[in-house]
Amino acid sequence: MSFSVRRLGAMLRKELREYRRSPFIVVTMALLPLVFLIEPMITIFRIGPSVAANVADKAVGATFLVLLIAPAMLPAVIAAYSVVGEREQGTLEPLLTTPLRREELLLGKALGVVVPAVGIAYLLFAVIQICARLFASNAAVVSALGQGPHILAEILFAPLLAGWSIWVGIGISTRASDVRVAQQLGTLSSIPPLAVVALVSFNVFTPSVTLAVVFALVLLVADIILFRVVVALFDRERLITGARPLRAPSGGGQIPPAGAVRQIRRIERTGGSGDG
Amino acid sequence: MAADTAFAAPGKQRSDKPPALVVDHLTKRFGERTAFEDVSFTVAAGEVFGFLGPNGAGKTTTVRTLGTLIAPTSGSAFVAGIPLTSNNGPEIRQRIAIMPENPGLYRRLTVTENLQLFAGLYQQHHAAARIGEALEAVNLTARAHDLCGSLSKGLLQRVGLARALLNDPAVMFLDEPTSGLDPVAAHEVNDLINGLRQRGVTVFLTTHRLEEAERLCDRVAILSTTLRLVGRPDELRERLFRSSLIVETLTPLVAPDDVFNSTDGVESWRPEGASSYVLSVTDPRNIAPHVTRALVAAGADVVSISESRHSLEDVYLQLINEDPEASQR
Numbered sequence: 001m002s003f004s005v006r007r008l009g010a011m012l013r014k015e016l017r018e019y020r021r022s023p024f025i026v027v028t029m030a031l032l033p034l035v036f037l038i039e040p041m042i043t044i045f046r047i048g049p050s051v052a053a054n055v056a057d058k059a060v061g062a063t064f065l066v067l068l069i070a071p072a073m074l075p076a077v078i079a080a081y082s083v084v085g086e087r088e089q090g091t092l093e094p095l096l097t098t099p100l101r102r103e104e105l106l107l108g109k110a111l112g113v114v115v116p117a118v119g120i121a122y123l124l125f126a127v128i129q130i131c132a133r134l135f136a137s138n139a140a141v142v143s144a145l146g147q148g149p150h151i152l153a154e155i156l157f158a159p160l161l162a163g164w165s166i167w168v169g170i171g172i173s174t175r176a177s178d179v180r181v182a183q184q185l186g187t188l189s190s191i192p193p194l195a196v197v198a199l200v201s202f203n204v205f206t207p208s209v210t211l212a213v214v215f216a217l218v219l220l221v222a223d224i225i226l227f228r229v230v231v232a233l234f235d236r237e238r239l240i241t242g243a244r245p246l247r248a249p250s251g252g253g254q255i256p257p258a259g260a261v262r263q264i265r266r267i268e269r270t271g272g273s274g275d276g
Numbered sequence: 277m278a279a280d281t282a283f284a285a286p287g288k289q290r291s292d293k294p295p296a297l298v299v300d301h302l303t304k305r306f307g308e309r310t311a312f313e314d315v316s317f318t319v320a321a322g323e324v325f326g327f328l329g330p331n332g333a334g335k336t337t338t339v340r341t342l343g344t345l346i347a348p349t350s351g352s353a354f355v356a357g358i359p360l361t362s363n364n365g366p367e368i369r370q371r372i373a374i375m376p377e378n379p380g381l382y383r384r385l386t387v388t389e390n391l392q393l394f395a396g397l398y399q400q401h402h403a404a405a406r407i408g409e410a411l412e413a414v415n416l417t418a419r420a421h422d423l424c425g426s427l428s429k430g431l432l433q434r435v436g437l438a439r440a441l442l443n444d445p446a447v448m449f450l451d452e453p454t455s456g457l458d459p460v461a462a463h464e465v466n467d468l469i470n471g472l473r474q475r476g477v478t479v480f481l482t483t484h485r486l487e488e489a490e491r492l493c494d495r496v497a498i499l500s501t502t503l504r505l506v507g508r509p510d511e512l513r514e515r516l517f518r519s520s521l522i523v524e525t526l527t528p529l530v531a532p533d534d535v536f537n538s539t540d541g542v543e544s545w546r547p548e549g550a551s552s553y554v555l556s557v558t559d560p561r562n563i564a565p566h567v568t569r570a571l572v573a574a575g576a577d578v579v580s581i582s583e584s585r586h587s588l589e590d591v592y593l594q595l596i597n598e599d600p601e602a603s604q605r
């Protein structure tokens with residue numbers, strides 16, 4: 001599998017330009033995170049100066065979990081739109097007529113969603129940090145927020161959770177026949193990581209470094225597997241014509257020797273849509 | 277089915293270059309439905325090749341198949357000298373350009389931004405210069421920074437053509453480029469296609485506009501699931517229609533049999549209206565003076581004698597009317 005950085009870059013630039021010109025996407029992306037700011041802020045500022053350090057630490061832990069909901073939820077709808085949306089607006093076919101490989105198209109789309117989603121998640125985290133340092137009355141809160149493992153967890157989990165939602169969303173998008181269906185299903189993609197977050201919040205699991213590492217590894221493997229699955233699901237022929245291609249045993253793909261232009265051989269197979 | 281072997285376009289020197297397209301017994305089926313079947317033809321480098329056919333004849337599916345967007349069920353092809361196989365998709369697409377019927381531009385992006393995307397996808401090294409040249413070729417430099425959403429359909433088609441020029445393609449597939457355009461916009465697009473011909477670009481043009489195909493194309497193929505005919509427009513006319521003269525007299529001839537049957541070169545005749553006659557002849561240009569003399573000798577008042585010109589439309593309708601399935605689609 002080979003990627004062209006230039007092609008990925010071209011796709012990413014296009015995606016970001018489209019967001020910039022779509023006020024609704026920008027407003028939705030900006031408003032939703034505000035909701036995620038309110039609860040952690042209230043939690044942090046309600047902790048008085050006399051509250052014990054271990055209680056403050058627990059509250060900060062819960063705050064981090066809430067903050068991780070944003071990167072899991074934000075990309076779901078946009079990712080679900082990514083392929084079926086291009087198809088509906090008639091821009092998918094011209095894209096597929098270029099040398100762009102399906103892996104590059106999908107990665108470009110994913111990057112276009114992950115960049116703003118993770119950016120917003122980090123921004124929320126930074127805002128909480130700054131507000132806590134300026135206004136929190138309990139020194140233990142500020143100390144807990146600044147702990148290395150907490151910061152590392154935020155940096156690691158935000159892209160991994162976003163990756164999960166994005167690949168599930170894009171996978172749905174490659175198979176959906178309608179934007180609305182894709183977006184409805186896409187919203188469900190954030191349920192599994194949210195469920196884990198909820199289980200931790202309700203103390204079903206006790207947050208620990210081990211749990212965090214295991215969860216991060218599981219997410220990383222899941223993201224890689226999902227990427228491979230989505231690449232396999234991406235079928236040019238189905239996307240262009242809406243028809244399932246008839247698969248025959250593969251075999252072609254060998255370039256005949258030079259000068260063989262007139263020595264035409266039968267392909268007797270399908271697979272032209274299965275290339276990069 | 278008619279297959280052809282002539283690579284050189286009329287009026288051009290036989291090219292030393294290998295053919296731009298070689299299609300051999302290509303078939304595409306979607307389940308039980310056959311999109312096109314057993315299609316074979318060759319397109320020479322630098323040729324403008326028209327692909328005609330009724331709705332549902334398989335024209336767009338053929339373009340998509342040759343453009344590696346969909347896979348053939350059987351048969352083989354070479355596109356820009358590269359075998360049409362699954363692994364060669366990116367290489368083929370690097371050397372061709374396809375302009376679909378709907379140019380499919382990002383309406384929230386400007387003309388330049390749209391072209392920047394595609395220049396990036398083709399990995400153009402001097403993208404800005406290439407975009408400038410492409411815009412100049414389609415006379416759109418002044419609209420470079422306009423949002424595509426603000427452009428008329430004719431201008432969007434021009435942007436689509438500029439996009440197709442970005443990678444300097446060996447073969448350019450234009451799928452109904454004038455579909456839905458008003459006559460002025462269609463004329464502009466035709467001028468651009470003529471410009472491509474002059475630059476030596478191989479153009480594979482699908483169209484419904486037969487006069488457009490006749491004017492622009494070196495050769496045409498008529499498809500109705502299977503390929504019905506391939507050839508130069510005048511060649512197809514000759515193949516399907518006998519040469520004929522149309523004679524019009526002021527008053528009906530008293531004894532037309534005597535006049536026409538005794539004239540050398542007239543193979544048969546039939547009346548068409550009260551004082552018009554259609555004569556089947558071997559060589560209209562040389563027979564016309566003989567016919568004129570015979571009519572004058574018979575005392576007829578000759579209004580006109582002209583060669584019957586069959587258009588590509590006549591050829592097309594003749595072929596399509598022979599195909600009962602075409603009218604069902």
